Amino acid sequence: MTFPISRQGLEQIAIALAVGAAVFGLFALVRWRRGGEWQRFAQSTGFLGALIVVSLGIAYTIAPNIPTPPVPLTARFAQNPTPDNPATVAAGRALYQANCAVCHGPKGLGDGPAALTLNPRPFNLQVHVPQHAPGELEYWIDNGIPFTAMPAWGAVDPDTGKPKLTETERWEIVRYLQALAAGTAS
Ligand code: HEC
Incomplete structure (x- = not known):
């Protein structure tokens, strides 16, 4: 909707x-x-x-x-195409710190400087990421979450004609978020 x-x-x-x-x-x-x-x-x-x-x-x-709309089954079961290694996690970390930390906080705790003004505020990603399939996370990063401040990062930026984050970049961030939640990101 x-x-x-x-x-x-x-x-x-x-x-x-x-x-x-x-x-x-x-x-x-x-x-x-x-x-x-x-x-x-x-x-x-x-x-x-x-x-x-x-x-x-x-x-x-x-x-x-307001509940988060359901993720289509095909997106939920999508596999992460990026290799599961420290280089991917490092790439994801850089992208996360540049684009996401302002709201989600440097450690994903929901305590970024912009979070205070948001309703709903970002949840603790370290708690929420393990509760979801990687495909769900990538879907939300791609499409944003309706009725919240969460932007659609896969949407085409009218200035550049390209998505704000490519599919590979979004999956790299998913690897980083999983490593962050597992305590293996540092
Ligand atoms: C303008 C603030 C803002 C920015 C920037 C932002 N988010 Fe969000 N995000 C939110 C809000 C608000 C929610 C909805 C509450 C929630 O689900 O945590 C959300 C939800 C999410 C969720 C769903 C979490 C869950 O389990 O419900 C994920 C995953 C996520 N964001 C990842 C990212 C990533 C990755 C980036 C950077 C590419 C990013 N966000 C940038 C505000 C933001």
Whole structure:
């Protein structure tokens, strides 16, 4: 299922609306004593503000619980074409540190500098990677995860006409993530 706007985007719009409503509300309160029109105005902005706060609350409660869509069987059982050796892990490490650590953290713990602002926040990859088939991991890296900040790294970059990460690069990262979770990456 695709949705025309990301969850992050919806949240940003909601926050902007809430700030706007708060500013209008304050303005209306200051003018309250003039009575009449301004009182009605304050009431309606107050109502709008409350509505937005309630929807934000619902969005934040529901959003992290939206399940990850299922991975197609063919992708799940795909085999990693890269050799299982230290050179592949090293290549994967460099790609991971350059592209992924900002959100997932240098050790995959979900503590990258950008993670704080995300909803849902990245999970601990050291815990999650062993729970999934390599093909599932590569599929998520390729296609991203809907309703989260996780980008689709296999998508073609309009500037270069090439994917942000090639298929080989994505599989190298999978090797690195598995080594990281197994404690053999250093
Ligand atoms: C802009 C922030 C961001 C960047 C950059 C990013 N991710 Fe993610 N990633 C997320 C979020 C948010 C999720 C969803 C929560 C989760 O599943 O951990 C996610 C999910 C994942 C998952 C699924 C984990 C699971 O078990 O649910 C994998 C695997 C993953 N990312 C790998 C990567 C790799 C590899 C890169 C770099 C090529 C990368 N991510 C870059 C934010 C990011």
